[in-house]
Amino acid sequence: MAQTKHTGRLPGATYAVSNTGPLISAFQSDSFPLLAQIFAALHVPGACIVELERHGWEEELLAAMPKLVPLELTADEEERALTFAREIAQHPDTSDPVVENHLGEAQAIVLALRPEYRDDLLLLDELAARAIAKEAGLKVSGFPGVLLLATQNGLISAEELKARLETCRQQGTHYGAKFVQQVHTMAKQGRRIK
């Protein structure tokens, strides 16, 4: 199922490399079509595919193809990912020191560091992994940021954004009620909160 390389690129298009968390949020809230509308494709490393299958999202994974493209890392890249996973596990913003539990984020970071993604985005929600990815020079966004962009571009309303984040929250994604309210307020008012 998985490829090693991303071949071919549409002119003017933006691609996203994604970690597990944003994809689960997209599946929970039926937002994958929205992601596919914004990005030409979403490229996902093998460790994230394993995590998605382990959490029961096989059906959604299959339905998301070919807009969702599983990619395998090379042996060297897997080594680099292990180093990133260790850094994430030791980061002050994580409460999970188990290195293996951060392989998905780490593989997504390594994949996004390939030269062909230099003009693209990495989708990550976890604070520690985002910090490490930014230190590595990557352009990072989370799933709520994609929804907010969608409201700013008129693709969904502020109320739809709130409903989608709330759906994720109710299904166990760690978006707090206050966080959802704040993002909703920004979507309605069109301005950043302090």
Added chain:
Amino acid sequence: MKRKSVHEPEAKLMSAADVWDDAQQIAEVLRQNLLKAEPAVQLQVPLSVFLSALDSLSQDELVLLRQRVEERLAA
């Protein structure tokens, strides 16, 4: 409603302010990539022409424009 499990349910996530910055970054990346798709030329447009062009914008386009203006004024 789907009842499936999430990954790292206790992980610390980004703040609402980060979400705003994320959206701005995505918009900028999308814009930059679109610009690369075809060569762009700089045009000098009289302000009056620009203002009259507003009459042809849709409701959604006007909302976007208002957001952009408010951001610039707040900066």
